[in-house]
Amino acid sequence: MQIKIQRWLFSLLIIGALFVGGCGSSPAANSTPTNPASGESISLSASGSPPAAVAASSQFSNLPRLQGKATVVMTVKGAPITIELDGTNAPITAGNFVDLVQKGVYDGLVFHRVVREPQPFVVQGGDPQGKDPKFPASRLGTGGFIDPKTSVERRIPLEIKAKGAPNPTYSQTLEQAGIAQKPVLMHSRGAVAMARSPSPDSASSQFYFTLTDAPFLDGSYAVFGYVKQGMDVIDKIQAGDRIDKATVTQGLENFKAVN
Numbered sequence: 001m002q003i004k005i006q007r008w009l010f011s012l013l014i015i016g017a018l019f020v021g022g023c024g025s026s027p028a029a030n031s032t033p034t035n036p037a038s039g040e041s042i043s044l045s046a047s048g049s050p051p052a053a054v055a056a057s058s059q060f061s062n063l064p065r066l067q068g069k070a071t072v073v074m075t076v077k078g079a080p081i082t083i084e085l086d087g088t089n090a091p092i093t094a095g096n097f098v099d100l101v102q103k104g105v106y107d108g109l110v111f112h113r114v115v116r117e118p119q120p121f122v123v124q125g126g127d128p129q130g131k132d133p134k135f136p137a138s139r140l141g142t143g144g145f146i147d148p149k150t151s152v153e154r155r156i157p158l159e160i161k162a163k164g165a166p167n168p169t170y171s172q173t174l175e176q177a178g179i180a181q182k183p184v185l186m187h188s189r190g191a192v193a194m195a196r197s198p199s200p201d202s203a204s205s206q207f208y209f210t211l212t213d214a215p216f217l218d219g220s221y222a223v224f225g226y227v228k229q230g231m232d233v234i235d236k237i238q239a240g241d242r243i244d245k246a247t248v249t250q251g252l253e254n255f256k257a258v259n
Helices: 002-021 050-059 091-102
Strands: 069-076 079-086 111-115 122-125 191-194 207-210 223-229 243-250
Touching: 069 091, 079 091, 091 223, 091 243
Parallel strands: none
Antiparallel strands: 069 079, 069 243, 079 223, 111 122, 122 207, 191 207, 191 223
């Protein structure tokens, strides 16, 4: 019983760390997400049915997409990490990541959060403020990508596709949507997912690698790919280490940028 309680408390702590480590808590710049705590109804369909797909397509038409697979190679201290992105099951989330890689947003950014104790959890980075070596480390984890076209932070919707569903569920967790099925993309070791604040549509540029299986995150955070090679590199990353460079090496033909 004591072990179960300790695991439960640890799960709460690390989920909270993802909330804090996501984007700031201010309202999304390009959408108006419903706060789950408010109890308000959400207009998108909870079942992942065609009406949800139509709403998502129109509401988020200003966001880049990945329609299929793509490969990104990220180097840290000269060592490569190969990531396969799944735009089939997470088109907006994977498309956003490809777009930021193409723009060079991740080059030189710091990994500001590394959680290995009391047990392995995540390595998190992607805050653009971390490109400045003089930026206070205590404030890292609060920033997102500022779109130069709009001068505001780009936010993307929470996007999770349940097994057997024709389309992803948007702007709510699977639990909030009343969906009992597990997601197609799960938090196994080596998953790549987006960090966010408590608001579901608050992810921007911050992402994390899972250091171990984390099933308690499934259905609540958007996984969009997996590490295919280089987990040994990730296992050695320390807080303060920087991304040398990130490059799309395959699948760019599947990427649809914003016009």
